Amino acid sequence: MSPAFDPASPWRSGRWVFGAVWLLFVVYPVIGIVTADAGWGVKTVSLALLAVFVVDYVWLCVYAMFDEPGRVAARNVAIATLIVIGIVLMPILHTSAFAVAPYVMAAVAFAAPWRTRYSLAAIVVIIAAAIIVPEIFGWGIDTGFLVVMVVVGVIMGFTRLMRDGERDRDRAAQRQRELNAQLAVVAERERVARDVHDILGHSLTVITVKTELAGRLVDLDPERAKAEIAEVTALARDALAEVRSTVGSLRTPELPSVIAASASALDAAGIDADLPDPAADAGPNATLFAWVLREAVTNVVRHSGATRCDVALTHDRIVIADDGHGSPLLTFGNGLRGLAERVEAGGGRLTVESDATGTTVTATVSAR
Template sequence: MIAIQENLIHPKSIGPALAPTSPWRSGRWVFGAVWLFFMVYPAIGIVTSDGAIVEKVFGMAMISAFAVIYLLLCVYSMFVGEAEEKLSPATRTAAVAILVALMVASMPLLKTSAFAMAPFVMAAIAFAAPWKGRYALIGIVTIIAAAVAVPEFFGWELDSGFLIVMIIVGITMLFSRVMRDAQRDRETVVERQRALNAQLAVVAERERVARDVHDILGHSLTVITVKSELAGRLVDLDPGRAKTEIDEVTALAREALAEVRSTVGNLRTPDLTNTIAATESALAAADITADLPHVDGYASTIYEGPHATLFAWVLREATTNVVRHSGATRCEVTISTDAITISDDGRGSPVLTYGNGLRGLAERVEAEGGRLTVSSDATGTTVAARFDDR
């Protein structure tokens, strides 16, 4: 079983939908921000320069502004997913432009030491700028070319070792950008396929319902039509037989009505056995390997027990979440007389967003004296309903 932290859901304690994890709390931004340590070199260059106090203060202010803007890009755009980005494309473009401007503005005071900011600018171009890959390539190549041309033009000395480091950093950033874009493209294709599979599953279910309704009503209505026409012809010729035919039509109509009500009731109140079959179909359509219980392997009392209908509701809602949101490749369902557990290996989260589905499900479970638990982390999610003291 997946080792995950379990969160007990009580309907009364479930508030508004929880927001995604704060980018400050995620820790991913540290990967980019840790490199700000190297900003100490231009800072030392300013302190040890021959400039006036005012120039040094202005230079330190520019370096501080550079570090703050870079850090904000790390937190809100550079090292988060597309769904978590807080900055608009125009804002990200403006932030990158400001970084470039601050680097250029510091050159009169720092000279070649100003290019110590170049790796940060290249990282911002590669990961935060909303441009396509080829524009990121142009931006990084331009910075590297400037690191060669500007010192040559002004007669400054540029450490060849530092230039090599810039080239290596630029190549690494470009390669990482290409890999990230390729990964996002693959994820987009997978998500579109999952959405298509989910739609196909819905269409298949609708077709099944249509077939059931047709099979139920088609025969009955055909017989009713034939008998009604026959009774109409026999009213004057053989009233006794006409009455018999009318009685049979009435019986058939009542039987058809009962069958329709039963069908509609099954749609509203799911049957556990049928829900398991529908779950298998939905997971297969979404290319998710399913490990489901089968009637042959379980006691019939599980499927006909006091919690069977509720377990069907739990299974239906959990499966819907797995197909739509998890990105899982495997889903396991276990059922006993007093518990049902649905586990997947998809994209979990320590902080779950509880929508109307889970909230309503928790209310159903509590109303019958049970408890619903949802536990999730990066290795997957588990939804369980229990009616014991475990």
């Protein structure tokens, strides 16, 4: 579609009419030129200049006064043209030449690509010129017109300040939205990292333990070694499927399957376990407790050196306790740190107590 027929183009938007409608008052300088004590040649040239002034001002209304982008050089030239025409008309219109000053002030306030302080300074200069120039040439000052100019100038200046303030707030809001979007991406990455860590950490730990056990059983109990290797294969396939699900849709673990997998991992590691029934009802916190159980059991198998692990489960709490040697490092690991963030996001609190007699991981969620 050609820009000339684009409904969103500055001409077709109609916004420029709000600035151009004030050109109705150009009739006063027109009357001043027609009734001036000058020849028709001078009057004709003056009217032509005034027509150029009107066209120039309308162009600024269309392309500059309502935040149309670019055209910096063209704006400066257009504003300079308005000022020059106003000065050229002074010899014939005298004080009445300042009848075009409000249009110049509007152009400076809303169309100039300058800093706000420069635009305000230009408005002050125009008002000062309306006072000083007539005094210099002895034309006399129309007090009523001067008051109107001052009022218009003040209004233009404050409007420019308000518009710039609103624009700055919009830009700040946009920057905040962009920052929030970036933070959301970072948070999502951290969440995916936690999920992948929890899934792979647990699965690879179990695979490692079962592989080591199978290696020891190859000569002692070949049949059981085969069974362990079969379980390793199944675990590897499950882990791959879970990683794919996590990357695709962030699959959440199911508590019964995590309890069963934990029992298998603890048994393979030679750790006696007292676990809840996989069919136990953990209420609305089942998914969260599944994450907690998975990470805690992974740490028990990998780090604790325990011989026993007990898990207690209710609707609002899960406790995993082992009798291992304990380690203060457990409270600072990436897995438990990510798990604590996950529990807090779920409205709960994770505590880890670890000493030489063992480690206890407790996740408590407020009643919902």
